[in-house]
Every structure is written in C-alpha cells, then in structure tokens.
Amino acid sequence: MQYKLLGNTGLRVSELCLGAMTFGEDWDWGANRETSQAIFDAFAEAGGNFIDTANVYTNGTSEKLLGEFVGAERDRFVIATKYTVMMNPTDPNSSGNQRKNLMRSLDASLKRLNTDYIDLYWVHMWDTVTPVEEMMRALDDVVRTGKVMYVGISDAPAWIVSRAQTIADLRNMTPFAAIQLEYNLVERTVERDLLPMAEDLNLSILNWSPLGGGVLTGKYLHQDSDQDRLNKAEYFQHYKVDRAMQIAQTVVDVAHEIGCSAAQVALAWIRQQSPRHIPIIGARTLEHLKDNLGCLQVALSEEQFIRLNAASEVDPGFALTFLRRLQNLFLGAANETLDLSLHPVSRWVLDRK
Template sequence: MRYQLLGRSGLRVSELCLGTMTFGTDWGWGANKQESFKIFETYAAAGGNFIDTANRYTEGSSEKFVGEFIENDRDHWVLATKFTLKDRNDDLNFAGNHRKNMMRSVLASLKRLNTEYIDLLWVHLWDNTTPTEEVMRGLDDLVTRGLVNYIGISDTPAWIVSQANTIADFRGWNAFAAIQFEYSLLQRTPERDLIPMARALDLAVTPWGTIGGGALTGKYLREESGRVPEDSPRRNEHSSKIAQTVVEVANELGVTPAQVAVNWSRQRQQVMIPIIGASKATQLQDSLGCLTFRIPDELLLKLNEASKIELGFPHEFLKSDGVKEEAFGGMFEKLDNHRL
C-alpha cells in the first residue's frame, strides 16, 4: 500500500480506504463481529490506515466494531465517520446538517467509537435546509475544540461545495479537504461538475460504489442474485455491456473484474482513493489485488469507450468545433495548453 495526501491537507492516507457499512448484521446482511475483524485484519496487513464509517451504519454497530478494532493503536488509524442521517425516529432535530444535530451526533459517535477525536468528519449528504454558513461554522468549531481534525463532504452538488469552501476561505475557517460520491464505470456523471470542481479546489476524491454494487464483477451476467434488484440501472442492457467489457479486460490481464473496476477509478488524473468494502475477508482480499497492476492505456480507452456519457450543456456546447471557431476564431490552434 502506498500513501497520498488528503487533498489540500497534510494528512497521509493509504491509497485504498476501508468502507465499513458491512460491519454488523443489523440490516439483515453484512458481516458479524468475527468476520468484520477478519476484514479489518486483512486490510491492516496490506498496509491500509484509512477507515470509513458513519453514525447510521448498521444502527451504530459499525462504529462500535471499528472503535474496538483500533483501540490498541488508535493514533495510527485515520478514522472517518459521518453525521447527518437520523438516528432517532420522529424527532426532527435528530437528523440534518444543522448545528444541534451536528454536535449531538458527533458526541454520540465519539462514545460509540470510544475515542476522544475523529480524524475526518464527513457531512453525509446535503439537507437543502441548513444555511451553508451554519454548517461551515459548526464544523470549524468542532476542529477548534479538538474533537475533529479534518472535514469532508459527501453526496452534495458541486456548486454547494464550491460555495462552502469559498466561505470558509474568506472567513478563515477550516475548509473541506475531501469529497465523497458514487463513481464507477456505471456512474460517470460526476465527470460533469463534481470531478472538475474537486481538481480545481484540490479536494481528494474518495469514490464509493466503484464495483457498482457487484454489477461490475460480472456476477449478474451469470444471472446470480444479489443486493442489486433486477430493475436497477446497474442491471439494465447498457450496464451489462459495460460489465461484459470489464470481464473481457480482466481476462486479458489475468486479473479479476473487481480489480479492474477499482483500478479504473484509481487511474484518474487526480487524487482518487476508492472506498472498498466487503462482507467477507476473501472479497476484500480480491479487491486488494488491484494494487499489483495498472490498466494499460489501450485497455483504459476500451473501458472509457464502453462507458462514456454525454457531459451535457454547457460542456458539449463549449467544446464543439462550431462554437470554438465562431466565438474564438481559431485562437486555440495557436495555444499549446488550453482547457476547452
């Protein structure tokens, strides 16, 4: 395992992050405590130091398991958790991004994790209610109090993230160092705005869903059952064609489809730290095999072509030859480096 800086911070994190949404069986699936520890040990043995959980994962079991697993060497681990999602039914203030829920949720997470601080606190998703200034000031207070070291944001529109970091920079508050969202060969829409924004603002990207809920392993091509329902976009004709291409590339390289899918996300032109999860240690061991190879350029192109999307307006409009010629009169032909 190699290490990277987490975006605009100096924090060193491993090139793969261990996702622990599967730690606990409270949701009717996942790994029991014994198997969860095997998964943790497998990741640790590979040199990983970056663990991702959340207040609602398996109704708190995930945080409790993680807290126990890392307690003997707490300072070694980069521990990330999240707030936003409700953890009490029928109580409006037990969910959302506002200060009251933020402070309450973090204190509850610290108790479940049995730790005095969180290395990276994620805003789990945007609630479209709380003012951006309130969120950023609350997060800054948590850092100032020493309860949190760094902050990140997940599943939020690019314009809001840009607004938030601009406000933080202007006010001298702590800004987001990383962003998390779904990104895979089956879900490339973040390339429209989220990924360019992350590059421009020097945010590390920790994509989730890199194997498409298992669809990119090729198992649904074999009509196997799984957590992804048959009417899901991950199991339609287009997705099946992408999965088939992944399988073909994997066969050519002598690796597994899951390893190809993870490496495709890693081989972007910016910091990408995929979150990999598993319900069995053997599944995680398979994913870790992605560290042993790189996808050659010609096969990357094959994957890109099979999964390409239209960027939509204004991206397609701005890069069209007609617009560039009519608006700029061929000026880009005389420039070595330009963005259009």
C-alpha cells in the same frame, strides 16, 4: 500500499479506503464480529490506514466494532465518520446538517468509537434546508475544539460544495478537504461538474460503490433472475440494466486479457482517472477484501483504458459539450500546441475522452 495527501492538507492517507458499512449484522447482510476483525486486520497488514464509517451504519455497531479493532493503535489510523442521517425517528432534530444534530451526533460517535477525536468528519448528505453558513460555522467550531481534525462532504451538488468552500475561504473557516460520491464505470455523471470542481478546489475524491454494487464484478451477467432483481432493486433504479450489462461484459473481457478479476479492473480504472481518487472498498468476506486489494497490482494499458471509457461514456451535457465544440474560438492558435498537463480543470473540460 502507497499514501496520498488528503486534499489540500498534510494528512497522509492510504490509496485505498476501507469501508466499514459491512461491520455488523444489524442490517441482516453485513459481516459478523469475527469476519469484520479479519477484514480490518488484513487491510491494516496491507498498509491501509484510512477507514470510513458513519454513525448510522449498522445502527451504530460499525463504529463500535471499529473502535474495538483500532484499540491502542488509535493514532496509527485515519478514521472518518459521518452525521446527517436520522438516528431517532421520534426526534425531528436527530437528522439534518444543523448545528444541534452535528454536535450531538459527534459526541455519540466519539463515544461509540472510544476516541477523543475524529480525523475526518463527513457531512453525510446535503439536507437541502440548513443554511450553508450554519453548517460551515458548526464544522469549524468542532475543528477548533480539537474533536475533529478535517471535514468533508458526501452526496451534495457541486454548487453547494463550491459555495461552502467560498464561505470558508472568505470567513477564515475550515474548508472541506474531500468529497465523497458514487463513481464507477456504470455511474459517470459526476464527470459533468463534481469531478472538475474537485480538481479546481484541490479536493480528494472518495468513491463509494466503485464496483456498482457488484454489477462490475460480472456476477449479474447471463443470469435473468439476477438481472430482474437488479432492475427492480430501488438502489439500482438509476442504472439502465442493458447498458450496465454491456459495460460489465467489457470489464470481464479486459480482466480475462490481464489475468485478474473484474473487480480489480473496475477499481484500476478509477485509480487511473486521477491521483485524487481514493476508492472505498467494502467487503463482507475476507476473500472479497483480498481480491479488491489486488487492484494495486493492476495497470490498464492505454488501449484497455480507452475501451472501458468508450463502453461507459456519458453525455457531458451543456456547457461542456458546447465548450469542447468551440474551443478553437477561445483558445485560438494555442489550441493545437497548449500543454494542459498542469491544468487539470482544462483537461476535464476540453480533453476528456
């Protein structure tokens, strides 16, 4: 396992992040305590130090188990957890980005994790109503108290993240170090704005569902009943099944060529997009985790990378399509000779394939 700096900070995090949403059986599909411990231990033995959870995961059991597993080695690990999602249906202030929910959620997470600080505290999702200024001030306050080291935001539009970063910069508040979003070969629409934004703002990118909920492992191929289940599942309604199956088949074909698993190919594709990407690997069995860790040994050839891109490409939409078509007008004679390697945003806008 190699390590990366988290966004524009000096914090070292492993190049893969362990997702702990599967820790606990409260939701009827997670791993029991023994299996969760084995998954955690295997990740740590591989050099992983970055673990992601949330207060709501398995009704708080995920945080409790993670706190037990970390134990006396707390300072060795970078623990990320989240607030926002409703914890008490009878309390209207038990959800949202506002100060009260943040403060109460943080204290509860610290207790469950049995720690006195959180390394990375996530806004779990934009609640659409809390003023951005209130959210950023409250996050800055908990950093200044020492209860939180760094902050990030998950599942929010690019304009909200950009506005929040601008406010933090102008008012000397703690900025976001990372964003978390869905990104995989089936879901690439974040390339239109969120990924170029992350490059420009020097944010790390944590990728949830890097295997498309299992679609990219190839397990749904040629199984009509599973495809029907995929088509009807609320979580996957934004996936077009026929397109998803075609992409999955391409992933499987590349995996056969390399001699590795389809999951390893899907993870390697994300890792080769940009050094900013840190896939969140979640597993319900030790075997799944070990297979995912194998992606660290997989390197896609240029031809394979291009083929996967072509099979999964999305329409960048306006204004990116417009700018790419007319780049000669604003770059002029420099267009053919300009080296964009040191300009990541320009690469995303003008040279994305």
